Amino acid sequence: MNQTRLAKDLPAIARPLLPILQRISGSMTRELVLEPGRHGLGLSPRTLECDATTTSVCGFCATGCGLQLHLRNHSAVGVTPNVDYPVNLGMACPKGWESLRVLESDDRATEPLLRDANGKLCSVTWHTALITFCERLKKIQHRYGKASVAFLSTGQIASEEMAFLGALAKFGMGMQHGDGNTRQCMATAVTAYKESFGFDAPPYTYSDFEASDCMVFVGANPCIGHPIMWERVLRNRNQPEIIVLDPRRTETAMASSQHLQLKPKTDLALLYAITHEIIQQGLVDYPFVQAHASGFEELRDHVARFPATYVSAQCGLDVPTIQRAARTIGTAKACSLWWTMGVNQSYEGVRTAQAIINIALITGNIGRPGTGANSITGQCNAMGSRLWSNTTNLIGHHQFEVEADRAKVAEVLGIPVAAIPTSGSWTYERILEGIERDEIKGLWLIATNPAHSWIGQTECQRLLSKLEFLVVQDMYASTETVRLADLVLPAAGWGEKEGTFINSERRYGLHKRVRNAPGEALADFQIFRAIAKYWGVEDMFSQWTTPEAVFKIMQHLSAGQACDITGIHGYEQIERCNGIQWPWTRLDDEQLGAPEKERRLFSDGHFFTTDGRARLIVADVTAMPEPPCDEFPWLLLTGRGSVSQWHTQTRTSKSPMLRKLYPQNCYAELNPRDARELGIENGEGLRVSSRRGSIQVRAQITPSVRSRQVFIPMHYPETNQLTLPHFDPYSRQPSYKNCAVRLERI
Numbered sequence: 178m179n180q181t182r183l184a185k186d187l188p189a190i191a192r193p194l195l196p197i198l199q200r201i202s203g204s205m206t207r208e209l210v211l212e213p214g215r216h217g218l219g220l221s222p223r224t225l226e227c228d229a230t231t232t233s234v235c236g237f238c239a240t241g242c243g244l245q246l247h248l249r250n251h252s253a254v255g256v257t258p259n260v261d262y263p264v265n266l267g268m269a270c271p272k273g274w275e276s277l278r279v280l281e282s283d284d285r286a287t288e289p290l291l292r293d294a295n296g297k298l299c300s301v302t303w304h305t306a307l308i309t310f311c312e313r314l315k316k317i318q319h320r321y322g323k324a325s326v327a328f329l330s331t332g333q334i335a336s337e338e339m340a341f342l343g344a345l346a347k348f349g350m351g352m353q354h355g356d357g358n359t360r361q362c363m364a365t366a367v368t369a370y371k372e373s374f375g376f377d378a379p380p381y382t383y384s385d386f387e388a389s390d391c392m393v394f395v396g397a398n399p400c401i402g403h404p405i406m407w408e409r410v411l412r413n414r415n416q417p418e419i420i421v422l423d424p425r426r427t428e429t430a431m432a433s434s435q436h437l438q439l440k441p442k443t444d445l446a447l448l449y450a451i452t453h454e455i456i457q458q459g460l461v462d463y464p465f466v467q468a469h470a471s472g473f474e475e476l477r478d479h480v481a482r483f484p485a486t487y488v489s490a491q492c493g494l495d496v497p498t499i500q501r502a503a504r505t506i507g508t509a510k511a512c513s514l515w516w517t518m519g520v521n522q523s524y525e526g527v528r529t530a531q532a533i534i535n536i537a538l539i540t541g542n543i544g545r546p547g548t549g550a551n552s553i554t555g556q557c558n559a560m561g562s563r564l565w566s567n568t569t570n571l572i573g574h575h576q577f578e579v580e581a582d583r584a585k586v587a588e589v590l591g592i593p594v595a596a597i598p599t600s601g602s603w604t605y606e607r608i609l610e611g612i613e614r615d616e617i618k619g620l621w622l623i624a625t626n627p628a629h630s631w632i633g634q635t636e637c638q639r640l641l642s643k644l645e646f647l648v649v650q651d652m653y654a655s656t657e658t659v660r661l662a663d664l665v666l667p668a669a670g671w672g673e674k675e676g677t678f679i680n681s682e683r684r685y686g687l688h689k690r691v692r693n694a695p696g697e698a699l700a701d702f703q704i705f706r707a708i709a710k711y712w713g714v715e716d717m718f719s720q721w722t723t724p725e726a727v728f729k730i731m732q733h734l735s736a737g738q739a740c741d742i743t744g745i746h747g748y749e750q751i752e753r754c755n756g757i758q759w760p761w762t763r764l765d766d767e768q769l770g771a772p773e774k775e776r777r778l779f780s781d782g783h784f785f786t787t788d789g790r791a792r793l794i795v796a797d798v799t800a801m802p803e804p805p806c807d808e809f810p811w812l813l814l815t816g817r818g819s820v821s822q823w824h825t826q827t828r829t830s831k832s833p834m835l836r837k838l839y840p841q842n843c844y845a846e847l848n849p850r851d852a853r854e855l856g857i858e859n860g861e862g863l864r865v866s867s868r869r870g871s872i873q874v875r876a877q878i879t880p881s882v883r884s885r886q887v888f889i890p891m892h893y894p895e896t897n898q899l900t901l902p903h904f905d906p907y908s909r910q911p912s913y914k915n916c917a918v919r920l921e922r923i
Contacts, residue, residue: 379683389417
């Protein structure tokens with residue numbers, strides 16, 4: 178590696194690491210690849226001469242940063258950001274820097290575990306584990322019907338593994354029902370895009386962060402949740418107006434030029450008021466609307482019921498603040514609107530997301546640099562799950578209910594069309610409800626930890642304990658869900674296997690195997706191969722030999738879809754091009770030759786609906802299901818805590834460095850006025866109780882939350898003991914962000 182270039186390209190905060198990086202970057206090394214051998218399941222390494230570094234994409238969030246992995250003795254020993262990758266441009270957050278360290282944990286799942294008659298998880302061979310898996314699930318299906326066994330997938334594994342899992346479970350094993358933990362983060366955005374644009378199609382590219390002169394963030398705190406995206410905002414030279422809609426004064430809100438600190442769950446009404454003001458102030462792009470959208474008259478009539486004078490009291494904002502935000506958006510040359518979990522995790526999230534989409538459409542802020550109605554994805558491969566998990570959508574974002582789609586999938590896969598269900602799966606919460614109703618008796622969980630993360634945690638743990646057979650496939654043996662399992666299948670993690678992730682801007686990125694998994698742990702892909710063999714459907718998946726072989730199958734499935742990737746020339750081109758955004762069709766390849774570095778959708782004003790026009794969609798505003806009351810007078814908000822924490826901390830807690838960067842114990846942020854009322858000092862113990870449970874936390878007194886609101890980070894195991902299981906009616910996504918609680922000094 179060129180050491181001068183390394184020193185120049187490192188961010189200042191990372192330059193103290195330079196001597197370490199220089200020691201680990203030699204001139205030549207070897208790269209691990211897969212071939213048949215170990216365990217008979219295709220995991221033996223061979224070596225190829227290559228440079229001292231190889232590339233990969235990060236496996237934490239859906240930003241999808243490019244990394245350089247530094248190899249010694251055929252194994253990765255260090256990580257630096259890839260300066261050439263168009264996503265992160267040489268930057269990385271603390272999680273990316275520590276992505277290898279979290280693999281080195283003494284609680285890794287290293288061998289299959291089976292619960293014995295005494296209730297203890299004991300080590301067994303892979304043969305015993307696979308025989309047990311198949312025999313017990315088949316026995317349940319024989320007794321209760323094939324639909325009595327379900328699976329819950331993830332946004333954490335490769336697209337190829339998701340495709341394999343979904344096809345194996347539904348087409349090979351006969352499971353009717355399966356969903357993914359992406360139901361917790363992205364289902365709202367998926368539903369909103371499909372209804373408004375005709376396809377689940379985030380339109381943007383990350384360069385839009387740098388091209389806008391106005392950016393609107395709704396329920397999003399990228400400064401903490403997606404810091405590399407925020408770095409792209411900081412590179413914007415247009416001196417953009419930054420408008421933030423958030424009940425908390427978050428880090429992003431502190432950097433804004435306009436913070437609309439609205440009351441919780443009034444965002445839909447506020448967005449309708451802003452829309453009404455845009456219309457009233459004559460800021461609608463009528464030529465664009467007339468040519469490319471439908472439903473404007475209904476939209477205009479609906480939002481007329483939400484004048485700023487009416488909504489201001491409801492939202493806790495004054496009228497000039499609302500009018501100014503509308504004017505800023507409507508007069509911008511290029512306005513981009515961004516949202517994430519503050520919108521998605523809401524009981525009316527779909528219509529809120531569509532209110533954001535409506536604003537982008539009526540102002541003509543779509544398809545141009547610096548524009549768009551842009552959902553920011555959560556998990557590293559939530560986008561892959563949306564396209565390839567084969568759960569509520571037929572693989573490749575087809576529809577189970579459409580005969581032509583089933584016929585196409587059957588032909589591509591070489592399977593009987595009768596093997597494909599004619600209806601989609603139950604959603605996540607319906608599968609759990611099925612356990613309560615004795616409809617689901619066996620459950621297979623892959624790379625997810627619902628005993629921690631699912632809303633109304635205590636009830637979820639009770640339901641998982643009720644199952645006749647619970648299988649958990651994970652890289653760690655210590656998660657809350659693994660502790661409930663009857664069978665544990667040890668899986669390799671990021672860096673120990675290969676495949677593709679799809680990031681928030683639709684970019685396929687390649688992640689590589691650069692270390693051996695510990696003990697007997699196997700790549701999820703190889704576990705699925707083994708299960709296919711033991712279940713007796715090996716012939717159905719005879720072509721599914723390697724992740725890249727499955728990628729080629731995925732390409733055939735994508736043909737003719739909005740997500741068409743038939744023009745990609747395999748893994749080598751994905752790596753050489755620093756990722757490729759979908760769509761990239763065979764026709765694109767023939768006409769353009771090579772993919773552009775960054776590509777956005779809808780530049781031609783044509784959408785994926787039957788008539789090519791976007792839909793403007795509105796609905797009535799609904800009341801909060803559990804508002805504060807005399808018994809529970811505070812409103813609980815949840816969200817991301819720090820840049821060094823991720824989801825349930827299954828991985829980030831394994832890094833000593835990351836653990837030093839965030840509070841080890843659960844805490845609650847409350848307003849100084851409320852602290853005085855409770856007689857509590859900063860750092861003292863606080864009991865937080867809801868109708869579902871009670872937890873003890875440390876008080877963190879801050880004006881960033883308003884009086885009668887309390888914020889607790891989502892990452893701690895206690896948090897979801899409090900949350901209320903209620904769901905958006907269209908996306909069935911849980912609404913984590915609001916429930917009534919009581920605070921007491923301990």
